[in-house]
Every structure is written in structure tokens, then in C-alpha cells.
Amino acid sequence: MMTDNIVFSGSLLFLSLADVFQLLGGNTCTGILTLRSPYAADAGLVYFSEGNPVNAVWGPYRGLAAVHALFGWTDGAYDFSEEDISGVEPVIRQSMMEVLLDALRLLDDGTIPRVGALSPDHTLTAAKGPGAGPEDLVCPIKGPLVDYRYVTIENHYADGQTIVKQGKPGKWLWVICEGTVRILKETPKGPVTLARLGEGCFIGTIGSFLYGNYERNATAIAEGDVQLCILDIEVLHREYSALSPDFKKILLSLDNRLRMINDHAVLAYLGEYAKELPSGAAVEEKYQGSSNLHIIRSGTADIIGKGPRGDVHLLTLGRDDVFGRIPFMAFGHEPLAASVATSQDFEAEMLDSRSLQKEYEKLSHTFRNFVFSSATNISMTTRLFYQLLEKT
Numbered sequence: 001m002m003t004d005n006i007v008f009s010g011s012l013l014f015l016s017l018a019d020v021f022q023l024l025g026g027n028t029c030t031g032i033l034t035l036r037s038p039y040a041a042d043a044g045l046v047y048f049s050e051g052n053p054v055n056a057v058w059g060p061y062r063g064l065a066a067v068h069a070l071f072g073w074t075d076g077a078y079d080f081s082e083e084d085i086s087g088v089e090p091v092i093r094q095s096m097m098e099v100l101l102d103a104l105r106l107l108d109d110g111t112i113p114r115v116g117a118l119s120p121d122h123t124l125t126a127a128k129g130p131g132a133g134p135e136d137l138v139c140p141i142k143g144p145l146v147d148y149r150y151v152t153i154e155n156h157y158a159d160g161q162t163i164v165k166q167g168k169p170g171k172w173l174w175v176i177c178e179g180t181v182r183i184l185k186e187t188p189k190g191p192v193t194l195a196r197l198g199e200g201c202f203i204g205t206i207g208s209f210l211y212g213n214y215e216r217n218a219t220a221i222a223e224g225d226v227q228l229c230i231l232d233i234e235v236l237h238r239e240y241s242a243l244s245p246d247f248k249k250i251l252l253s254l255d256n257r258l259r260m261i262n263d264h265a266v267l268a269y270l271g272e273y274a275k276e277l278p279s280g281a282a283v284e285e286k287y288q289g290s291s292n293l294h295i296i297r298s299g300t301a302d303i304i305g306k307g308p309r310g311d312v313h314l315l316t317l318g319r320d321d322v323f324g325r326i327p328f329m330a331f332g333h334e335p336l337a338a339s340v341a342t343s344q345d346f347e348a349e350m351l352d353s354r355s356l357q358k359e360y361e362k363l364s365h366t367f368r369n370f371v372f373s374s375a376t377n378i379s380m381t382t383r384l385f386y387q388l389l390e391k392t
Contacts, residue, residue: 009079022330025096037076075116143200173204179226268388281341299346
């Protein structure tokens with residue numbers, strides 16, 4: 001039933017099924033999620049309609065029972081294919097978030113059997129290849145298909161060749177057409193791998209769209225032969241310039257999150273990250289589990305992640321940063337997997353999620369893919385951060 005419509009794939013050793021569900025739900029995806037594991041004889045299929053699971057099958061299980069059973073997989077691979085599922089009977093009536101919360105509760109209760117050799121916390125393995133750090137990620141993440149209408153030049157890089165160097169200037173935005181690229185951060189202990197990116201993923205951040213100086217905040221190295229496509233920045237900049245001020249602030253705030261969580265992952269790798277929760281900030285109950293999106297007008301908001309061993313301080317947001325549920329994406333922070341603690345002088349305003357969703361739907365295919373890639377990177381690095389903390 002699978003065709004050439006695969007737009008998202010990766011390893012369950014790195015991105016959990018809960019994270020995958022959030023990404024598909026946040027992007028209102030329609031199609032088929034396929035899961036395969038060396039510890040399961042049959043593949044699992046989950047059918048999504050506009051971001052909600054409507055049916056599933058794995059071995060003898062059907063519907064919601066199949067979804068719950070698949071949440072026990074700790075090892076395997078997944079891919080999502082855009083498909084017409086009009087012939088699939090919608091037997092699951094709950095929303096994606098309801099299904100996700102129920103499955104996580106059953107998983108915590110021990111009701112769902114685990115399938116795989118490793119626990120979800122053991123997602124790192126020995127590094128291989130030139131330029132690798134002492135630890136590596138198991139499987140590269142892959143993104144949506146490339147829209148060649150935005151491509152201006154194609155570049156080829158040989159195995160081990162440096163594509164960009166941390167701290168060097170550069171305004172190019174690439175999308176990976178073929179091969180795998182390792183993203184590294186230089187540290188006093190040597191380089192640490194933050195991500196391995198495959199076809200459809202972007203190299204570059206929102207800073208590539210903006211005028212002014214821009215320094216690369218990480219090093220990118222080719223693993224094997226790599227083909228990159230340079231995107232037309234002027235076209236993307238014009239699209240960015242036409243966005244509403246609130247939508248621009250969402251994108252800039254996401255970029256800020258990714259930068260902070262990358263930096264915190266480096267500190268965790270060095271054993272220098274303070275695990276203590278911030279003092280003087282109070283958890284604001286009205287923001288916990290809220291489906292609304294807010295923008296900070298004054299003060300700060302600390303995002304407290306629900307890590308595998310308890311609460312962890314993920315990052316601190318300030319003026320013009322956004323927090324809460326972004327209607328067109330999810331990345332494993334609040335409202336489901338993190339809480340919000342605010343300073344005494346904190347003030348925030350609620351944004352119009354419906355109009356922001358409509359604005360997102362009008363974006364070009366390439367720009368939406370870039371936003372989707374940003375959410376995936378935040379989710380991946382957050383999971384890596386948790387695991388590095390466990391090892392210190």
C-alpha cells in the first residue's frame with residue numbers, strides 16, 4: 001500500500017511514538033504511519049486523518065487496541081506516507097491528544113507490554129565515521145520531499161567533508177537531497193553530535209532568511225556522499241516578510257528554543273548543566289495543559305520538562321517569546337510534556353490560534369516543510385538533552 005509518498009521517517013530509538021504522534025497531529029497530516037521492528041513479526045499501521053488517528057492494525061489488534069499496543073515499541077523504525085485513506089473505516093473517535101494521553105497512562109501503569117531490546121532511555125550508541133563525537137545517534141531523521149522549484153544550485157560533498165563550520169558566517173539555506181549530514185557542536189571535550197539529518201531536512205535556521213550578519217551555530221559534516229540543494233533565500237525572505245508580526249514572533253521564538261536546547265545539551269554533555277529547578281518562579285496553573293497560545297509581554301517563563309527521571313529545567317523564555325500550544329506543530333514541550341513557571345513580573349497575552357493556523361495553511365510547501373523541520377529538531381534535541389543528563 002506504500003508508494004513514493006513518504007514524507008517523514010526515522011527511528012523509534014530516537015523519536016518516540018508519542019513524539020511522532022504529536023508532530024503528525026500538529027501538522028494535521030493525512031496518511032499512513034508504518035512501524036517496523038526487528039522484535040515484531042508484523043508491521044504496524046496507523047491511519048491518520050487531519051492529524052487524528054482514525055484506525056490502526058498490528059497483528060491480531062485493530063483500532064484503538066492496536067494503537068495502544070504499538071506504544072509499547074521501544075525499538076524500530078517508522079515512516080509516514082501521505083495517502084488517500086477515504087476507504088479506511090474510522091473506528092477511533094478520540095482526538096490525537098486523547099489517544100496519546102491514554103496510551104502514555106497505560107504505558108506508565110505497565111498495562112502495555114514493551115517490545116524491543118532497549119528501554120526508551122537508551123537511544124545513544126557508539127559513534128562511527130569521521131568528525132563524530134564520543135556518542136552518536138542511531139538513525140538519521142528524514143523530512144518531507146524537496147520542492148525543486150525553490151532550488152537554485154546543487155552541491156555535492158564527499159564523505160567526511162565539512163559543509164559548514166561552527167562560528168563561520170554564511171547565509172545559505174540547504175535542503176538535503178541525498179545522503180546523511182551530521183550536526184556537531186564543538187566543546188572542550190571534543191565534538192558532540194546533536195543530530196543526524198537525512199533527505200528532506202534543512203541545514204540552516206530562520207536567521208538565513210533575515211538581513212544582517214549570521215554565524216553558523218554548529219558544524220555540519222557529510223556522512224558518505226551527500227547532495228545538497230541551495231534554496232532561493234530571496235523568495236523565502238519575501239514570504240517571511242509577508243507574514244503577520246505574531247507569526248514571525250512564533251518562528252523567531254522557535255529558533256530561540258532550538259538554540260537554547262542545543263546549548264543546554266552541550267552543557268549536559270560536559271557535565272556542567274545545573275539540574276536544579278529555577279528558584280523564585282511559580283508554576284502558573286492556568287497555563288498547565290492549556291490549548292491556548294500566549295506571547296510574553298514582560299517577565300520570564302521557565303519551561304519545566306517532564307523528563308524520564310522527573311522534572312528538568314529546559315529553558316527560559318522572555319519578552320516576545322511564545323509558549324503554549326502552537327496549532328500547527330508540536331515538539332514535546334508544553335502543554336503535554338512540560339509545565340510553565342512564571343516570574344513575579346510576568347505578563348502575557350493570548351494569541352489568535354485560529355488565524356495563525358489559517359496563515360500557516362497558506363504558506364508554500366517549502367516554507368511549511370521548514371517549519372516542520374524546526375519542530376522536529378527541537379523534539380530530537382530535547383530527547384538528546386534528557387539522555388545526556390542521565391549519563392552525567
